[in-house]
Amino acid sequence: MNTRRTHRWPQPLDGQAQRLxxxxxxxxxxxxxxxxxxxxxxxxxxxxxxxxxxxxxxxxxxxxxxxxxxxxxxxxxxxxxxxxxxxxxxxxxxxxxxxxxxxxxxxxxxxxxxxxxxxxxxxxxxxxxxxxxxxxxxxxxxxxxxxxxxxxxxxxxxxxxxxxxxxFDYSDDAMRAFQKWCEARYGTIEAVNDAWGTAFWSQRMNDFSEIIPPRFIGEGNFMNPGKLLDFKRFSSDALKDFFIAERDALAQITPDxxxxxxxxxxxxxxxxxxxxxxxxxxxxxxxxxxxxxxxxxxxxxxxxxxxxxxxxxxxxxxxxxxxxxxxxxxxxxxxxxxxxxxxxxxxxxxxxxxxxxxxxxxxxxxxxxxxxxxxxxxxxxxxxxxxxxxxxxxxxxxxxxxxxxxELKKSPIAVVFDYQSEWATEHSANPTQKVRHVTEPLDWFRAFADLGITADMVPMRGDWDTYEAAVLPCVYLLSQADSQRVHDYVSNGGKLFVTYYTGISDERDHVWLGGYPGSIQDVVGVRSEEFAPMGDDFPGTLDHLDLSNGAVAHDMADWITSTSPQASVLATYQADRRTGMNGVPAIVVNPFGSGKCAYIGCKLGREGLRLSLPDVLGEMGIDRSCEPNAGKVLRIERDGEDGRSRFVFYFNRGDDDVKVRFDGNVMVSSLAQVEEAGDAASISPNGLLIVKG
CATH class of the missing domain: 3.20.20.80 (Glycosidases)
Incomplete structure (x- = not known):
């Protein structure tokens, strides 16, 4: 893991006070x-x-x-x-x-x-x-x-x-740099062959000199997904190495x-x-x-x-x-x-x-x-x-x-974002092109906001496992180390939400075997044998699934064939018998160790999550008591280390005026009318209120 640089902030000009x-x-x-x-x-x-x-x-x-x-x-x-x-x-x-x-x-x-x-x-x-x-x-x-x-x-x-x-650059300079990157990452060409699964389509290489960037291979063909994933990693690293060289050239002369x-x-x-x-x-x-x-x-x-x-x-x-x-x-x-x-x-x-x-x-x-x-x-x-x-x-x-x-006050709930899972789900030879990691975290953030909860967005390498509850939304890649992290978090009392298309492959994009999600099946308490993609590109194909709780799934669902004995099924699918999906579990909550895991086996979108989450939160034992007009207002807090500097921000999320009650002194009001008593305000659309408590 990289050593993180010490945080340093631009200081004010001589004679000026520090300010934003x-x-x-x-x-x-x-x-x-x-x-x-x-x-x-x-x-x-x-x-x-x-x-x-x-x-x-x-x-x-x-x-x-x-x-x-x-x-x-x-x-x-x-x-x-x-x-x-x-x-x-x-x-x-x-x-x-x-x-x-x-x-x-x-x-x-x-x-x-x-x-x-x-x-x-x-x-x-x-x-x-x-x-x-x-x-x-x-x-x-x-x-x-x-x-x-x-x-x-x-x-x-x-x-x-x-x-x-x-x-992305596909030049010969990039090719030579990519070869060196692969050698540094894997050590031997056989390790590269294993990582990329080159036994398929006779792509085995004998030497690092045979590695080329994923150049044009013809319309409608499929590039090796392991190579594509590594080329995206390499491209990020190549630009980072260039940045570091520039940074260090500047820092050597101006270390202050x-x-x-x-x-x-x-x-x-x-x-x-x-x-x-x-x-x-x-x-x-x-x-x-x-x-x-x-x-x-x-x-x-x-x-x-x-x-x-x-x-x-x-x-x-x-x-x-x-x-x-x-x-x-x-x-x-x-x-x-x-x-x-x-x-x-x-x-x-x-x-x-x-x-x-x-x-x-x-x-x-x-x-x-x-x-x-x-x-x-x-x-x-x-x-x-x-x-x-x-x-x-x-x-x-x-x-x-x-x-x-x-600092932004820590939320009780973290929603995880993973850059490399997004890169892997972008590939063209996946179960469906309508599902990628990148869209799911935003749906969860918005659904929580609709319920009056402002979640923290946390990167996969971040401290999501220190939160009361965390969400792994379509985190397609789970290494063995990250899988162990999931086990430890829930076993020690964490409350974890896991969605479809999570934990499908390891960091090399090698599928975990034994049913999905292979490396954390015991934690989630479900076993899925097949994906059930949905769409309307052919007449008569399955284009949605109704859930027993009133939600509707689109684009992707898991065909869950078994659940753990202790798991609770909160929602199932209601579908024609011919689909094989009628009565199949859609949302399952499983106790594991001292914690619990909720598995959402389909793409529900913001609306379906908003409808489903109250029951899931209740089953997970998560308190969602909130202020009046929760969901219409996004409430955010910034706190100081001294315990005295507490700022509360209220933002109107909707198209109508909304009333909020507050405790403290109004610092900023924009398109907001504070009532005469000074403890409530009406915030117009696009408006906000900032209070120091």
């Missing part, structure tokens, strides 16, 4: 210098105290090979610092300049067909190129040497969104400045193994962009909770979010009134001690000119900028009240 960081990506090189003073005026108006600089400025910092120009950057850093605005300085290596790729086209990544990714956008470099590494590290060292004594630079922003566009890089954690953000990466940063940072529609708030809260889990409840940095519309979806919806402030403070509720946006001033040209910003095209006389100023006031008020440094 607030700002965004700033690209002054896109604007004439006469605009800069107006930017600083507006930053003061919005109470901005930090900006990220130079993220995509390599071509301006190093306009030709080995020739560096820091003049413009020095001028803006000095202006900002003298105005009391700190700088999160980028390594500037995220996108190489044209002179570099023209001189060295071998640094460009190749797709699975061997086609070159040409310059014209960003991240057109390959992580395994020794040539590109040489140029990028030279830039990092030059940046560090130049700014090592600068009092206005408080942290390093290494790279940017690693793997967003260059996650904390370093981070921005993850992309969301309900579908599984580009890299961010839990593995979280060991390698001084503080965790994340970029999050809202999901339009009815999932908007819940998905945001879910993702922010997962970032808190990656950060192990240490303060984390919201490095990017949007004041309004993005530019990269087919339809780029704006935010509704109230959502800019609410969204930012929801991240804060979940443990963020910094709120930043992409970007400060909306671009006039380029690919992201229609991406919203803190200062929009409409200028300061706009709803967006007024919201930006309102948020700055809110963050200042919360800082003055002592929120900075408090």
């Amino acid at each position: 960081w607030y700002g965004g990506d700033y690209n002054p090189d896109q604007w004439p210098e006469e605009v800069w003073d107006d930017d600083i005026r507006l930053m003061h108006k919005a109470k901005v105290n930090l900006v990220s600089l130079g993220i995509f400025s390599w071509a301006k910092i190093e306009p030709s090979d080995g020739v560096f120009d820091f003049g413009w950057l020095d001028r803006i850093v000095d202006k900002l610092g003298r105005a009391g605005i700190a700088v999160d300085m980028a390594s500037a290596s995220a996108s190489p300049p044209m002179w570099l790729t023209q001189a060295h086209p071998e640094v460009l990544w190749r797709d699975e067909r061997g086609d070159v990714c040409w310059p014209g956008a960003r991240q057109h470099w390959r992580a395994t190129s020794p040539v590109f590494r040489e140029y990028a590290l030279r830039l990092c060292r030059a940046m560090a040497e130049h700014f090592k004594g600068n009092p206005y630079v408080v942290s390093w922003h290494v790279g940017n969104e690693y793997g967003c566009h260059n996650r 400045k904390p370093l981070t890089t921005n993850f992309m954690v969301s309900s579908g953000g599984t580009t890299l193994d961010y839990d593995d990466w979280s060991d390698e940063v001084d503080f965790v940072s994340n970029d999050h962009y809202f999901t339009p529609g009815e999932q908007h708030f819940d998905e945001l809260a879910y993702s922010a909770s997962l970032v808190d889990g990656l950060a192990r409840k240490k303060p984390w940095f919201l490095m990017e979010n949007s004041t309004g519309a993005v530019n990269w979806r087919p339809i780029n919806y704006r935010k509704e009134p109230g959502q800019t402030v609410r969204d930012a403070l929801a991240h804060v509720a979940m443990g963020a001690d910094a709120v930043c946006y992409f970007q400060w001033r909306q671009s006039r040209a380029g690919a992201e000119k229609f991406h919203s910003a803190m200062v929009p095209h409409a200028g300061e006389n706009s709803r967006i900028f007024r919201d930006v100023c309102e948020l700055g006031e809110d963050l200042q008020r919360l800082s003055d009240a002592g929120l900075e440094g408090t």
Whole structure:
């Protein structure tokens, strides 16, 4: 297991008090210098105290090979610092300049067909190129040497969104690196053959030199799933190794400045193994962009909770979010009134001690000119900028009240997220393409919220087994060690929820034998012999299953053929006899050791879980007593170590006004009306209330 770096947080400028960081990506090189003073005026108006600089400025910092120009950057850093605005300085290596790729086209990544990714956008470099590494590290060292004594630079922003566009590279550089990665992981080629099951389809290899990336094999064919899974692991590691090289080049020269890089954690953000990466940063940072529609708030809260889990409840940095519309979806919806402030403070509720946006001033040209910003095209006389100023006031008020440094209070329930289980369930030769790990945790988070329970999102390597109750939702891969962890947790009194498609294979994607879930059958108290996928792609196929408790299952169910003698069956299927599913157990609770395990053998979605969970929670002995209007309000607490700083956040999750009662002093209210007695408030849609108890 990796050694986790000690948490280090950017410190305030000399003479300033510690407060929540607030700002965004700033690209002054896109604007004439006469605009800069107006930017600083507006930053003061919005109470901005930090900006990220130079993220995509390599071509301006190093306009030709080995020739560096820091003049413009020095001028803006000095202006900002003298105005009391700190700088999160980028390594500037995220996108190489044209002179570099023209001189060295071998640094460009190749797709699975061997086609070159040409310059014209960003991240057109390959992580395994020794040539590109040489140029990028030279830039990092030059940046560090130049700014090592600068009092206005408080942290390093290494790279940017690693793997967003260059996650997979199939070049010969990548091939050689993949071969070395496999040798380091497995030791012998026979161990690789065993891990990948190469006896199938005559894929046995005699030497590491015969390993190639999973390049194009023809339409409709099936790649070896063991190789695919390992290539995803390798790709995450290759980018991580490149990040570490950049990080260490900066840290060697500026050991006093904390370093981070921005993850992309969301309900579908599984580009890299961010839990593995979280060991390698001084503080965790994340970029999050809202999901339009009815999932908007819940998905945001879910993702922010997962970032808190990656950060192990240490303060984390919201490095990017949007004041309004993005530019990269087919339809780029704006935010509704109230959502800019609410969204930012929801991240804060979940443990963020910094709120930043992409970007400060909306671009006039380029690919992201229609991406919203803190200062929009409409200028300061706009709803967006007024919201930006309102948020700055809110963050200042919360800082003055002592929120900075408090932690998200631990929930009684953890929902587990596993990056590698998602990678394995993405493969095309699985029982159904409609079921993957990534969708199930969000359904559980939302269903618990509907019942008034705010669960913690916890990565598989995290401390989920220290919670009163935990959920393993479609955790497809369970190693022997993780299987033992499950046994120990429940045996020692833990209350575990396990779903279908959990514990199917070990870490090599070798199926556990003896029926599903093979390695934890005694804990869950069920044995399933077959999957029963559902769909409507052929006439007359089984497209759903009704449960005896009124819920409806879609996409996947287990054909459970036996349960342990002590298990209680809480729901069964009601189906035509021809399906073989009538009367088959769907939800089972099994006592094991000093604990209990609930097995949910089908995909119920948020609605089915919400309907089924009250009975399951009761059978498991989990108290779900909650406040009035539970389910309509998401209630979140942040507590200080002193026991005195307690902040309670109330967010309206619905489309109607909702009333809450509270005990304490109101710190922030947005679209909320506090009653005259001062112990209750009505919160409008997109509204919130923050109380210090």
